[in-house]
Amino acid sequence: MAETAVGLVVDQFIPMLTQEASLVRGIHSQVGYIKDELQSIRCFLRDADRKAEPEGDQSRDGVKAWVAQLREVAFHIEDVVDKYMFHFGYLHDRGGFFCSIRKITRSIIKLKARHDIASEIQDIKTNVCEIKERSSRYGFDSFHDQQEGNIKPTWYDPRKASIFMKEDQVVGIEADRDELAGWLVDKSSPQRTVVSVVGMGGLGKTTLAIQVYDRVVTQFDCHAWITVSESYDKKELLRTLMENFGINMETYIPARNGGVNEEIQMITMIREYLKDKRYVVIFDDVWKIEFWSDIEHALLDNNKGGRIVITTRSQNVSDFCKTSSYVHVHTLQPLSSEKAWQLFCNRAFNFEFGGSCPPELENYSGQIVKRCNGLPLAIVAIAGLLSTKEKTVNEWRKLHDNLSLELERNPHLHSISRILALSYYDLPYYLKNCYLYFGMYPEDYSIKCSRLIQQWVSEGFITSNREKTLEEVAQEYLIELINRSLVQVSEVNCFGKPKACRTHDLLREMILRKMEDLRFGSHYFPSNGSRFSEQTRRLTVHSSSHIHITNKNYSKVRGMLIFKSDLRSVTDLCETTFCAKYKLLKVLDFEATELTHLPEDIGDLFHLKYLSVAHTYVKKLPSSMRKLQNLETLNLKGSLVREVESHQISSLHKLRHLVFACGVRMDSGLRLFKGFGCIALQILYDVQIRDDIEELKRLTQLRKLGISGLRTTHEWSVVCDCINEMRHLQSLRVFGFEALESIDLASISSPPEFLQSLLLDIKLRKLPEWIVKLQNLSKFEIRSSSLKDNPLEVLQNLPNLVELIMADDAYDGEMLQFKQGMFQKLKHLQLYNSYKLNSLVIEEGALPTLEHLIVSFCPNLKTVPGGIQHLRNLKKLTLPSVSKNSVQPEGEDYHIVQHVPQVVFD
Template identity: 45%
Template sequence: MAETAVSPLINRLIPLLTQEAKLLRGIHREVADIKDELESIQSFLKDADARAAAEEDTSEGVKTCVKQVREVAFRIDVAIDRYLLDVAQHDPHRRGFISFVHKTAHLLKTLKPRHKMESEIKEIKASFQKIKERSDRYQFKFIDQGSGSSAPKARWQDPRKDSLYLDDIDIVGIEFPRDTLISWLVNGSPHRTVLSVVGMGGLGKTTLVKKVYDHQIVRGHFDCHAWISVSQSYNIEDLLRSMIKQFCEVRMELPPVGMDSMDEGSLINNLRDYLQQKRYVVVFDDLQPLPPEMAWELFCKRAFRFDFGAHCPQELEKLSHEIVKKCQGLPLAITAIGGLLSTKNMTLFEWRNLHDNFGFELGRNPHLASVNKVLSLSFEDLPYHLKSCLLYFGMYPLSFALSCGILIEQWIAEGFVNKINDKAFKDIGQEYLIELINRSLVQVLKIGYDGVITLCRIHDLLHEIILQKMEDLSFCHVLSKEESSFEGLSTRVSVNRSSLGVLEQFKKSHIHSLLFFNINEFPISFMSKFLQNFKLVKVLDFENTSLDHLPEEVGNLFHLRYLNLNNTKVKTLPNSIGKLQNLETSFMWQTAIQEIPVRINMLHKLRRLIVRYFDAKMELSLNIIRGVKFHWSIGCLKALTELKNVDANYGRVKLIEELGKLSQLTDLALVNVTREIGRALCVSIENMNCLKDLFVSSINEDEVIDLQPISSPPKCLQFLHIQGRLAKLPD
């Protein structure tokens, strides 16, 4: 996946060279040249990715070339961020790029940032030239953009084929799904039917279907049958020839004369004629996980097949259950790990060592190579835009239950979600997630009242594979408590249980994404210095940490697009929050923040703002959702699509009237609503043509919420939640 470093960079340069071209006045041509260079090597990287996946080309020269391209792409990305930051710092009013450029374009030629960028561009172009020269010298060809190349034929042995030859004694847990599939095939519709057995790689799909395919009832019911293994690099003509040959072999017939020289059309016509008036079954091979008791049975069969009569000794039982739990019912993993442990000494030390170093063993131990390869296949088969999205799961700890809404916003802030016509980024991101779920790579944990998936996770073994790929691709560095330093080109860092001592040394100014987990303290002095070191950061997530203060220095984070303070102890927001011109999403759920500074009205790109004041001492009552105070002039935030939870009693009628100007709102939650503002609220709601979800909570249990004056409810409204006494709704 070498292309992960280049494609998003090209996508980033396109709007920079069009919509905001004047920003690059004087260096526009040079930046355009770099974009052209990136496009010229994009096909080379795609070809390198395909060859690596097929293990056809393990040349160290190609790996070195890809590594160098990734390093140059990294320099370009950082250079652009630094240039835009420097230009923004020369804007005294911070009203946005375009207005600034119109007023001071004549000064750009003398700006220091421009000269720095010019120098950097020259060095980058020279680096590209050297990479090309070396690639030509060692015959690693850069392919012209759009020419592509034929996909390399896979030469590695697909480990899934081993499951085709398993004896019944080695298989557990497939009796019911096997009999169900047989019944569907034999007793189902007499017309052509497609049955799909889906699931993540390694779940046992091939094993199950092979037992159905070989069953005597199935063989006796159909006139002919064929098993087709479809690899990533399959050839359609070879696939058709294989099907015809297998049909003929079953019926002890000779294949058609000249079949090997037939083209695709002739093969299809021949096959259609052959299958007329015949019952046939064809399996296309590229369930679910085993329940705990069957997983344990399979593990014991493999791990103790030479000792203890296939039963686990008592001293290893607890640790064995922990190892099986890591496999989460995945038959391929259980079989491979059980087989590996059967070769080791039956001691707690040996087994604990494998348990504690599972990720390392998965990458290097030949006994587990099949697990690694099969799980990697699911990743390699993804389209480019979904690979980065799946890799992002690796930034979260093992077995972590992810909020889908938060995850999608992080994808958007990272630039992974590509714009499609007028569709909202949030909706496109939701489609990405659903595709990963449909590919059985992401597991659904919870679905909301509106049918939208709210919590998800990935399989623990897939998490280990992703960690390997993140390291190989410099996608993200996971900084854990065991580490004392961090080196590398990664622009993303996930900090888990790391000490402040390590963080204080951590001054990588090029980092643009920081996620924190299990951090117990954030002293004020530390936070001020910390934010000064990360001026290029775009994603900042402190959720569920002990953060209790956000210093003024946060206003220096010009590139910040996403800020998550959920479930922290932060009490106030600094006025400098108004400097965050590029902030699009901010979550402040369950914090001690009671009021949002008026300066937030300067954030014209803000799309989602979700707040909720929480005091551990507050009594449980109707108003358990406490609103946050907003200045009444909030109507200038035209980009807002989601706003929760606003204290309607603070700004009263003026605030409600301003809300009516937010025509892009799809989700709105108001609390502390009084009868006094009812008529103004109805008028504002009528103006919200995009509103889908409305939550309204009264100031107390006796207050009546009157929505009768609404003459025409928003046409998109799907969900209306009322908390309190309600006057009669309009017809």
């Protein structure tokens, strides 16, 4: 973790200091020295971090202490930078006698602050010199030269037991085993095929591969099983492959000069041996995408049906194989609750009670199994431990109540944490802070990706990229964590991209331990009398009662997230001294609490970049908001705030996300006043613009725009002109004024090329011709438009449309007919509040990929829509309640819907 802390310091905080011309003379050179020394140390910090991680190894105590000291220096530098920016970052006041007095007073304060900071930088330089000297004295700077075998701790890996597991002992992977075996023995596909089994650590990838291997191995001419792991030597890998195949090693004469020529010689021999053979090779536990480049040329494609199985935690490994081979990807899922219970009982009560759980132990057993969240590794290890215990409620309760501690300290269970933590250790430094941030959220909490990404950006975790926004880079970071099987997607949007995510409960336990060890963050439960280290950088507060944080020093806290807080508790937290206590806050999140007002001095939080009062009872923003010069995200969604004055927002030059989201009603957006056009917004929705709509033209960097309450044709004309210039726009929501006559959108001559989502809640009469140009449009929602022409004839020309919503008399016609070939990619179709619609027909060959169909509140639609029986991929169907009797098993229309797994009624 020192690598992460030092990386942030070198890449972000030190450059901020070196760019400051106002530093005391001589300090620049000291800052430069510190940067150079940290940069030289940085190259071997990953090895040092890894060696400092394992507990209980006395040989590492010196490394642990050294890494901890280095991390402290990094934190100290961050503190110095933040203090400097706090004292010198505010813009000067303008005009007036009292402003002049304030300037003189501030100058005196700043002079003292400069000298204090200079003194701290001198202390940091001294500490860095000592750390550098200590690293050389103890040989810490030669970690990368040490042999891995000399530094790895000895610990039991329970995954090895799967090698000797009988088939009847395996639970929950029978379907996976049969599917994979079918792929491997399929002779209809003679080309070389890679089968990649992907999943988080402990899911049973190795167990599955062994079961499949044993079933199919006799159907191949030659076979090999190789465990690859994190670090491997390419030549040793090729040599092991030759041994597995039984290639006569006596005929192998290493090239005289070794190196590349030796590798080529081995590859040539393997290819020669395989040229007329059907082979199967299992590569277990692959981590690096470079692995395929190292091995692909040896395993030639001889059109004999060669099969290669790779087990990996990383989707990226599978994707890289696709560059030169046909690939089947099999994503392994956690066990179902039923299978998890079966596995637990088999192991915990294998030799007692006939493999069944005694009734008195079912409650605690069920809770323990639930904590494992379908992870076979954890279920087997914990059940194995319990099998050695007395079968009493007291023994079960003790393990349940202390499971987190047992995972860390019990030698029977510690290996679970070690195996899960391998993926964390393998992360590049810039992803570790991002991953630890999942620990800031409560257990079983599904986190909105947009919320998480904005917080990462505000914390400074994201490395800038000239070609992409910080949010786009952060999105790539999140996808990387998902691909590494560290993060689970809990909800996707209509574009197939992650909308919400979470991490496995046991991975979260590992994260929480790391957070505490590294002082990354803490969870504070006032009702439990809990405390947190005064050095902690982030705080999650949980309370439904009186909050009184007893720590005396609050100055280190950079982020605060509040959950489960009622009116009294959140009011206690936001007492008059709140901003003075937490003056270095960058992230402040009150979402879904009972907060009624923000502290009046909120503007004193100079470093604040993220502020959310979403879904709270806040009605008004304090006037001091104008002082938040570093604010990047202001989330007002679902709050009671209805207006933002110009003096509150015009000085927020770094604001990129202003979120209100009025929902579906036309005239309910957040009201903005003159001055919003001078800020660098990327997200602005849903808002009313009254005083100066012309300012919208300046927001050319917008990615998301939602605008409501437009009342005149002039306002519409201005909005259309602005949209023509918004080349980066990805989402557009437009709400008209109910009293306004139909709108002509034809003046949008050049719609945004990358628009993916479009909502039109306005009277149109006719769809604009430019809509067919939206080749990237995935979601289209149209409401209250009273279209005279059938919109399906136009919309069918959108090749990537995935979701279509037509509501509130969007179409004036009485019939909608989905003709053969229409909407080949559509997955979600909603038709509701269509009062004239009396006929809906779906021809065979239309909507072939449709999964969800909602037909609701269409009073004149008296019969079940014809053609639903053709929708073979339909998973959920919502129909008007008038159809309920006819689609019952004995009803006349049952044959139309009998293939649909879920049918509900409005």
